Each structure stands twice: as C-alpha cells, then as structure tokens.
Amino acid sequence: MEHEKKRFLSYICPHCRQSVIVERDLFSLAASTNHIKCPCGKSELTVDFMPNRVQLTVPCLFCGREHTVSCPSHAFIREKALAFSCAASGLDCCYVGEEGPVYAATARLEQAVDKLEEDAEEKGAFLDEIVMHEVLSEIKDIAQRGGISCACGSRNWTFQVNYSSVDLICAECGAQMRVPAATADDIDDICCKTNLLIRGKEKE
Numbered sequence: 512m513e514h515e516k517k518r519f520l521s522y523i524c525p526h527c528r529q530s531v532i533v534e535r536d537l538f539s540l541a542a543s544t545n546h547i548k549c550p551c552g553k554s555e556l557t558v559d560f561m562p563n564r565v566q567l568t569v570p571c572l573f574c575g576r577e578h579t580v581s582c583p584s585h586a587f588i589r590e591k592a593l594a595f596s597c598a599a600s601g602l603d604c605c606y607v608g609e610e611g612p613v614y615a616a617t618a619r620l621e622q623a624v625d626k627l628e629e630d631a632e633e634k635g636a637f638l639d640e641i642v643m644h645e646v647l648s649e650i651k652d653i654a655q656r657g658g659i660s661c662a663c664g665s666r667n668w669t670f671q672v673n674y675s676s677v678d679l680i681c682a683e684c685g686a687q688m689r690v691p692a693a694t695a696d697d698i699d700d701i702c703c704k705t706n707l708l709i710r711g712k713e714k715e
C-alpha cells in the first residue's frame with residue numbers, strides 16, 4: 512500500500528531548538544542504520560531495524576541526554592503516529608508516523624516547549640526545583656573557582672536557565688553547553704566536576 516512506504520520522523524534538536532522533521536522510505540530505513548541529523552549538525556536521531564523491533568536513539572531537549580527507545584516493527588511501519596517520551600520529564604521527545612499527525616504532534620510539542628521555557632523564565636517553574644537549585648549552586652561554585660571556560664580561550668560567559676537544564680553560553684564565540692538539571696543523577700554528574708569547558712563551534 513502506498514501510504515505504508517513512507518514514514519515521517521521528528522524530534523526537537525537540543526542544541527538549536529529547531530524541530531527536525533524528515534521523510535524516509537521504509538526500504539532505506541530498513542537497509543541500514545539511519546542517521547537523521549539536525550541541519551545545525553550537533554544532534555542526530557538514529558534508527559535501527561532489529562529483527563522484530565525498531566530501535567531509536569533520540570537526543571532529548573528536556574533532559575539533555577539521549578534516550579534509547581524501541582517499538583515493534585509492525586507499529587513503526589503502520590501506526591499513524593507513535594510518540595516516544597523522555598523518562599525524566601514525561602514529555603514527548605520523538606514522533607514517527609504519517610505526515611499530518613507527525614507535523615501536528617511536533618507543532619503541539621513546540622508550543623509546550625515554549626510554554627515551559629516561558630514559565631521557567633517568569634515563574635521559576637522547573638521540572639524539579641530541588642535539582643535545578645542544586646545544579647545552579649554547583650555551577651556557581653565551579654564559576655567562583657574560575658572553572659568555567661570556553662574552548663575558544665574565553666572566560667566570559669553567560670547562562671540561561673531552562674525548564675530542565677541550564678545553558679552556559681560563551682560571550683565571545685557564542686558556543687553553548689547544556690547542563691542537564693532534570694534528575695538526581697544530574698546533581699551527581701556536576702558535583703564531581705571541577706571544570707566546565709564550553710566547546711567552541713564544532714566543525715562537521
């Protein structure tokens with residue numbers, strides 16, 4: 512059947528925050544591991560056909576990690592819209608399906624992201640307030656010891672607090688580094704660091 516030959520896949524890039532929506536035919540998806548890259552080049556979704564399942568690795572905007580998710584092959588091939596979600600935030604991080612439903616779901620997710628980021632900025636509404644508080648105070652400690660720098664050599668930086676992460680931004684070259692602030696693991700991760708290096712703009 513015609514409509515079963517194409518699949519649309521989408522996710523939101525954690526680096527540039529653009530939605531990445533692509534169309535792939537099932538033959539090329541099944542042939543080998545697919546790397547679906549954001550045009551910014553800093554994140555990619557991978558799709559792997561296993562014997563009975565399809566496995567995806569999804570870069571997550573919300574928690575800054577990568578999620579490995581899977582579903583039965585027949586669902587991947589036939590469902591109008593499949594949603595995969597982030598275990599830390601419970602929010603969707605990837606859609607697979609037909610064109611219309613995938614575009615609609617992605618547009619709704621974009622709106623949800625805008626709303627969450629607005630609330631984070633205005634009301635200090637975070638995924639987990641305690642985690643955010645701890646992560647911010649760790650960043651402050653590292654900064655006080657002069658531990659934050661950029662690969663370009665700059666030590667001038669600013670930061671932006673998001674719903675479930677903090678972005679460190681180099682004031683010289685604009686490079687960004689996302690520090691996840693979603694779960695207790697994120698506190699452990701940053702606790703053991705004495706330096707944070709913002710990577711300069713990477714080349715492909």
Ligand SMILES: [Zn+2]
Pocket residue numbers: 524525526527528529549550551552553554
């Ligand atoms: Zn991107």
Ligand SMILES: [Zn+2]
Pocket residue numbers: 571572573574575576578597598599600604
């Ligand atoms: Zn996540």
Ligand SMILES: [Zn+2]
Pocket residue numbers: 661662663664665681682683684685686711
């Ligand atoms: Zn820099």
